[in-house]
Amino acid sequence: MRSPDAIVIGAGIVGASSALSLTNAGLRVLVIDRGAVSSGTTGAGEGNILVSDKDPGPELTLALQSRDLWFEMQEDVGDSFELEAKGGVVVARNDDRPLIKLASEQSQHGVVTQKLDHDSLHQLEPYLHPDLHSGIFYPQDAQCQPMLAAAHVIRTVVSRGGAFISQAKVTRVIVENSRVAGVETSQGIFRAPIVVNATGTWAGEIATMAGSHLPIAPRKGFILVTEPTKKYVFHKVYDSDYVSNVASSDADLQTSTVVEGTRSGTILIGASRERIGFDGSMNYEILRRLAAQATSLFPILRDVQLLRAYRGFRPYAPDHLPVIGEDGKVGGLWHSAGHEGAGIGLAPGSAALITDAILGKKSFMDCSPFSPRRFARVAV
Amino acid sequence: MSEIISFTFNGRQVQCEPGQSIAAAVINTGTLSLRTTRFGEDPRSIFCGIGICFDCVVVVDGVANQRACLVTAQSGMKVESRS
Amino acid sequence: MIIVIGAGPAGLAAAEAAARNGSDVALIDSAPRIGGQYWRHRTEVSGYRSNRAEALFAKIKTSRSVTYISEASVWSIERDGSLIRVNYLQGGTESSLTAEKLIIATGAYDRSLPFPGWDQPGSMTPGAVQALYKGHGVLAGKRVVVAGTGPFLLPVATTLAEAGVEIVGLYEAHSPLRWTLSPVALIFNLSKFAELIYYWRLLAKHGIRPQFGRVVTSFAHGQATISHVDSDFRMKAKRAQTIEVDAVAVGWGFLPDLTLGGIAGCKQRVVSDGTTVFDVDRNQLSSQPNVWIAGEATGIGGADLSLLEGEIAGLAASGQEISSRLRIKRFAKELFAQALSRSYPIRDGWKSWSNEDTVICRCEEVTLANIKESVVELGAEDSRTAKLFTRAGMGLCQGRVCSRNVAEIVAGLTGCSVSDEERIASSNRPIAAPISLGLLGDGKK
Numbered sequence: 001m002r003s004p005d006a007i008v009i010g011a012g013i014v015g016a017s018s019a020l021s022l023t024n025a026g027l028r029v030l031v032i033d034r035g036a037v038s039s040g041t042t043g044a045g046e047g048n049i050l051v052s053d054k055d056p057g058p059e060l061t062l063a064l065q066s067r068d069l070w071f072e073m074q075e076d077v078g079d080s081f082e083l084e085a086k087g088g089v090v091v092a093r094n095d096d097r098p099l100i101k102l103a104s105e106q107s108q109h110g111v112v113t114q115k116l117d118h119d120s121l122h123q124l125e126p127y128l129h130p131d132l133h134s135g136i137f138y139p140q141d142a143q144c145q146p147m148l149a150a151a152h153v154i155r156t157v158v159s160r161g162g163a164f165i166s167q168a169k170v171t172r173v174i175v176e177n178s179r180v181a182g183v184e185t186s187q188g189i190f191r192a193p194i195v196v197n198a199t200g201t202w203a204g205e206i207a208t209m210a211g212s213h214l215p216i217a218p219r220k221g222f223i224l225v226t227e228p229t230k231k232y233v234f235h236k237v238y239d240s241d242y243v244s245n246v247a248s249s250d251a252d253l254q255t256s257t258v259v260e261g262t263r264s265g266t267i268l269i270g271a272s273r274e275r276i277g278f279d280g281s282m283n284y285e286i287l288r289r290l291a292a293q294a295t296s297l298f299p300i301l302r303d304v305q306l307l308r309a310y311r312g313f314r315p316y317a318p319d320h321l322p323v324i325g326e327d328g329k330v331g332g333l334w335h336s337a338g339h340e341g342a343g344i345g346l347a348p349g350s351a352a353l354i355t356d357a358i359l360g361k362k363s364f365m366d367c368s369p370f371s372p373r374r375f376a377r378v379a380v
Numbered sequence: 381m382s383e384i385i386s387f388t389f390n391g392r393q394v395q396c397e398p399g400q401s402i403a404a405a406v407i408n409t410g411t412l413s414l415r416t417t418r419f420g421e422d423p424r425s426i427f428c429g430i431g432i433c434f435d436c437v438v439v440v441d442g443v444a445n446q447r448a449c450l451v452t453a454q455s456g457m458k459v460e461s462r463s
Numbered sequence: 464m465i466i467v468i469g470a471g472p473a474g475l476a477a478a479e480a481a482a483r484n485g486s487d488v489a490l491i492d493s494a495p496r497i498g499g500q501y502w503r504h505r506t507e508v509s510g511y512r513s514n515r516a517e518a519l520f521a522k523i524k525t526s527r528s529v530t531y532i533s534e535a536s537v538w539s540i541e542r543d544g545s546l547i548r549v550n551y552l553q554g555g556t557e558s559s560l561t562a563e564k565l566i567i568a569t570g571a572y573d574r575s576l577p578f579p580g581w582d583q584p585g586s587m588t589p590g591a592v593q594a595l596y597k598g599h600g601v602l603a604g605k606r607v608v609v610a611g612t613g614p615f616l617l618p619v620a621t622t623l624a625e626a627g628v629e630i631v632g633l634y635e636a637h638s639p640l641r642w643t644l645s646p647v648a649l650i651f652n653l654s655k656f657a658e659l660i661y662y663w664r665l666l667a668k669h670g671i672r673p674q675f676g677r678v679v680t681s682f683a684h685g686q687a688t689i690s691h692v693d694s695d696f697r698m699k700a701k702r703a704q705t706i707e708v709d710a711v712a713v714g715w716g717f718l719p720d721l722t723l724g725g726i727a728g729c730k731q732r733v734v735s736d737g738t739t740v741f742d743v744d745r746n747q748l749s750s751q752p753n754v755w756i757a758g759e760a761t762g763i764g765g766a767d768l769s770l771l772e773g774e775i776a777g778l779a780a781s782g783q784e785i786s787s788r789l790r791i792k793r794f795a796k797e798l799f800a801q802a803l804s805r806s807y808p809i810r811d812g813w814k815s816w817s818n819e820d821t822v823i824c825r826c827e828e829v830t831l832a833n834i835k836e837s838v839v840e841l842g843a844e845d846s847r848t849a850k851l852f853t854r855a856g857m858g859l860c861q862g863r864v865c866s867r868n869v870a871e872i873v874a875g876l877t878g879c880s881v882s883d884e885e886r887i888a889s890s891n892r893p894i895a896a897p898i899s900l901g902l903l904g905d906g907k908k
Contacts, residue, residue: 036844043851147851151841166844227445227859227897228418230463264827264854265418269900282726282893284539284550292904302901303443308861309893397600399495399505404599412584419828425584427825427864429591430500431493432572432720434859435582435825445859445897449594452495 001163004030006194006358007183009170009206012042013146013344014336015198016153017073017351019162022196024076025355029162030190032183034169034202037154038147041200041343044312046223046258046268047146049345052088052138052238055102056109058369059321063342064110065364066349067140073149073348077156081149082263088141088236089116089124091297096134099240103136112139127232127300141236143260146344165190173210179331180210194358196334201315203323203337207372212329215375216338218313221271222283224290227305228265232298236260239293257293259301267304269294271341282311316340317375324350324370325357334358335372387457396453403429403436403448406459414438414448415461439463464489464562465780466549468537468723471499472766473758473773474568475519480777481566482528489560490523491532491551493896497523499570500590501766503597510618511661515770532560536896540565540727547727547753557902564753564780567724567741568773571717571759575864576809577823577831578816580682581713589619589714602628604709608687610634610679611714612807614765617662619712624669631708633666634677636692637807645802651795680816682711696812715809718867719760721890727754731890733883734762736804737867739890745790746779747772755780764800771796814875823872824865826858834869838876845877845885846870861892 004027008019011033019029033039049067054060074083092099103113114137121135122128154164168187173180173195182191197206197214207214239257258270269290287309295302317323317338327333334357336350353370356363386395389406396405403426406414413423414436426449427435436448439460448459467478470492478490492499497520502508508516523529535553542548547565551558573588580586585604589611592603606629609620620633642649649655666673680698681688687708691699721731724741730750732742740762747755757776758769771793775785817823819832837843837852846869849855855869856862862869866889870881901907 036848037842038851039845039848043848147848148841151843151852154842155840164842166842225857226900229444264857284541288903291900295900295904302904303899305445305897305899306894306903307859307897308857400599400601404595404601407595407603408601414584417828422582422822422828423584424582424825425587426591426595427575427582427587428572429587429594430572432860433825433864437859449591450493 001028001030004028004163004190004192006030006196007032007190007192008196008198009033009183010040010198010200011037011150011154011164011166012040012198012200013038013150013153013347014200014339014350015196016150016157017347018196018198018336018354019157020073020076020153021348021351021355022358023157023160023162025359029157030192031154031157031162031164032168032170032185032187032190033166036166037164038150040202041312041314042146042150044223044310045146045344046260046270047144047344048236048258048342049142049144050088050236050342051106051111051140052090052136054106056105058365059342060106060109060111061365062322062346062349062353064140065352066346067142069348069352070142070144070345073153077152080152082145083142083149084144085139085142086235086260088138088238089121089135090138090238090240091121091128091132091135092240093132099136113137114139125234125237127298128237129297129299132297143236144344170206170209173206173333175210175330178329180333194332194334196336196354198336200337200339200343201313203315203335207327207335210327210330210333212327212333213375214323214335214337214372216315216317216323219316219340220311221314221341222286222290223310223312224269224287224294224306225308225310226267226269226301227307229267229304231261232300233259233261233267237297239297257290257297259294259297266307267301282309314340315343319374322346322350322370323372324353324367325372328373328376385453385455387453387455387459389459390461394453400453401449402438402440402451402453402457402459405453406448465564465566466491466547466560466562467566467568468549469499469568469570469758470494470497470531471501471568471570471758471769473570473769473776474499474566475523476770476773477566477568477755477757477777477780478529479519479522479526480774481781482526484778484781484783486528486781488529489532489562490529491535491537491549491560493534493536495534497531497533500572500594503594505598505600510622511658537723538894538896538898540723552896552898552902557898557906565727565755566776566780567727567729567749567754567756567760568758568769568776569720569723569760571719571763572863573714574716574718574809574867575713576715576813576816577821577868578680578682579818579821582822582825583682585685585710586682587710587712589615589712592710592712593619593622596622596626602626603712605629606631606708608632608634608679608689608706608708608711610636610677610711612636612809613714613716613803615714615717617666620671621662621665621669624665624671630669630671631706632689633671633673634679634689635673635675636678636696638675638694641806642802644805648798648802652799655799678816679711679713685709687711692812694810696810697815698812716807717759717763718863719763721760722892722895724749724754724756724760725890726893726895727751729754729756731887733886734804736808737881737886738763739886746785747776748779762800763803764796765803768793768796768800811871811875814872823869824853824855824858826860827854829853829855831872834872835876838873843873844879846873846881846889847885849873856889862889
């Protein structure tokens with residue numbers, strides 16, 4: 001492609017959705033990636049599209065919109081990436097008051113919640129431990145196969161006049177008169193007046209190449225995968241009591257073990273949004289903790305064999321909010337990164353925000369809380 | 381032979397010598413197929429024979445995905461192709 | 464104490480050498496009997512120079528310094544300060560052993576290449592046929608074809624023939640003339656001629672005539688198709704032959720078992736034929752302190768080399784000097800190992816044996832067409848992305864059987880070669896043996 005209107009760096013789900021949204025807005029988009037499609041964090045994701053794990057605030061607003069945009073994107077691209085509104089069940093252990101309080105706050109902001117008593121909880125998830133007595137059902141929580149999604153979205157972009165070049169590692173961001181002018185890569189120089197940085201954990205490096213700064217760091221997360229089993233888990237099931245002192249702060253509620261079945265018959269056990277711990281290399285103690293959590297929710301899983309475990313690197317900013325907007329120093333350089341464990345779910349929403357901002361259109365929400373400029377004060 | 385091991389495979393009685401694997405015992409009766417696959421329902425038997433390939437997995441006393449080439453047959457075992 | 468994982472030739476030699484030099488040894492193995500895949504036996508070891516096995520077995524069994532733990536599957540290895548902890552499953556419970564030093568001798572398993580029908584019952588590896596008979600006294604069938612490449616086909620064919628199986632065909636894909644590429648290795652290993660004569664006599668006794676340049680290219684319902692191939696393994700259009708058989712035993716050399724060394728963090732490298740092996744120094748020490756690796760996991764070389772590497776590892780782990788005599792013997796066997804890979808290379812033509820609907824990943828039933836689609840339609844460019852799109856390599860065997868084949872099929876489609884990084888990454892398996900979540904979570908059955 002000779003002269004694209006915009007270059008998107010990163011062929012994960014965030015970059016792919018941005019490219020689709022810009023393409024649909026009439027721009028000619030070139031997507032580049034240092035590897036293949038889905039070869040970064042998207043390829044290590046569970047495909048969570050969640051509203052249940054978010055506190056009221058800008059991220060929840062984004063998540064709600066983005067969740068609906070996922071279904072629109074499916075209509076646009078075709079039913080090819082296993083998108084499924086399977087719903088989430090958050091289980092309370094002992095004191096269910098913090099959970100009920102969070103749910104009631106969420107429901108005031110548009111989240112559909114449904115309080116579950118012992119019977120309704122066990123109707124939804126018959127294999128749950130019989131002692132578990134209460135929970136909340138979040139029917140909006142959904143799931144997709146993120147690698148397939150990114151691949152099909154990129155394919156759609158290309159079919160609509162865009163282009164994708166893989167194995168193109170950015171070596172320099174070309175900046176002229178404080179405005180971005182293109183990128184130099186291992187596959188040559190590409191020039192465009194708009195560059196979208198959707199490189200997840202590597203977003204900070206791209207910002208630095210442009211002479212700017214973005215404090216995004218990788219954080220390791222673990223996912224356990226079992227052997228294929230009969231269907232024991234019907235929704236995404238979270239444990240709200242992962243940290244023992246559940247009532248101590250709202251942040252604790254967001255550190256929950258997730259157990260869910262997949263179409264291939266395996267069961268995934270992960271942590272939806274761990275904000276504490278979980279750093280370090282392959283740590284068998286963490287695997288043991290996750291297994292203990294999962295089996296205390298579902299005793300039937302005690303006899304199910306763990307087959308593999310893998311780590312992913314989640315990109316996060318110091319305040320745990322995604323970074324979506326134009327760079328503070330370099331005009332025309334737009335960032336959409338730092339989505340931490342929620343990148344799959346927030347991808348199309350972030351893409352809509354970026355596209356609206358680039359076109360100067362009013363968007364569905366005020367995106368200033370996500371602005372990269374918020375780090376200006378702490379920048380070195 | 382001092383002792384004969386007797387177990388069932390898909391309800392059928394199978395006898396073997398002590399120390400033989402489930403796969404060896406079943407194959408010795410002339411039956412090669414140990415299970416059918418999850419998606420294509422294709423028959424499968426032992427392939428690597430040493431526990432690497434997991435192609436011979438059967439349900440042993442209700443526990444799924446046991447490698448028939450590794451599990452030693454015991455009297456009274458209930459072995460099934462699928463649960 | 465020294466923990467030795469694996470009781471095949473390398474592990475036994477390591478345990479014996481370490482015990483002889485005053486070390487306490489814990490020898491862990493997943494099988495019910497010592498000997499590994501090579502010296503697999505029900506009652507006594509048979510075959511070429513089996514007396515070596517009996518001598519080694521006797522030393523291990525009578526040594527007071529060796530604790531032998533059988534039927535134990537190691538599922539993970541952890542560092543605990545300067546100590547190494549080995550977690551293993553045995554009889555439905557989990558146990559751990561902790562020691563200062565670890566010797567990994569996990570061996571190898573048959574390499575398989577896909578062809579139409581290789582997933583049918585009756586199609587198995589030579590190792591499976593051997594294990595079935597030697598380990599359990601059961602024959603895979605009355606009429607069997609042994610095929611593939613490499614010298615291991617000879618003991619398999621002769622063992623089966625001695626047991627009364629009709630070897631309907633013994634097909635070696637390569638020409639024996641390839642050995643002329645390695646004259647030096649042969650001069651350093653004249654004893655190998657005695658081994659060859661041993662097998663030749665047995666083949667002659669049973670009227671088995673090996674045929675070269677032929678491979679099994681399909682198998683279904685008791686019928687095997689034997690095709691002539693060129694030196695690149697491409698089928699020649701002419702002359703395919705169909706024969707009635709009960710089973711086909713097809714093997715393409717061996718793949719080192721890299722799982723446990725990988726968990727221990729030991730550095731790997733890719734050798735010239737594309738096989739990933741562990742990088743060890745002249746004392747068999749890996750990149751990890753106090754972790755030695757011996758035998759096939761450092762490169763396929765056969766039992767003779769494994770015995771020497773095991774002995775060197777056992778001596779080094781016990782703080783002994785390694786004599787130059789041992790080093791020279793190992794060097795000669797290494798020359799032979801190189802000659803093996805030069806004589807029996809796997810050529811790209813195997814990719815043309817499969818049809819669109821041939822299963823490539825047996826566990827997840829991923830076909831060649833699925834892999835092609837992931838590359839052509841979805842943009843997969845390496846085995847990792849192909850795996851994410853198709854699930855090839857994500858099943859129960861964790862890609863042990865298919866990952867190398869998938870990587871090479873994808874490389875063939877994209878026109879790129881498989882990178883060393885990709886080859887090494889595909890052996891990363893943090894859970895070496897399946898463990899139930901109950902055991903993992905609280906240690907209770």
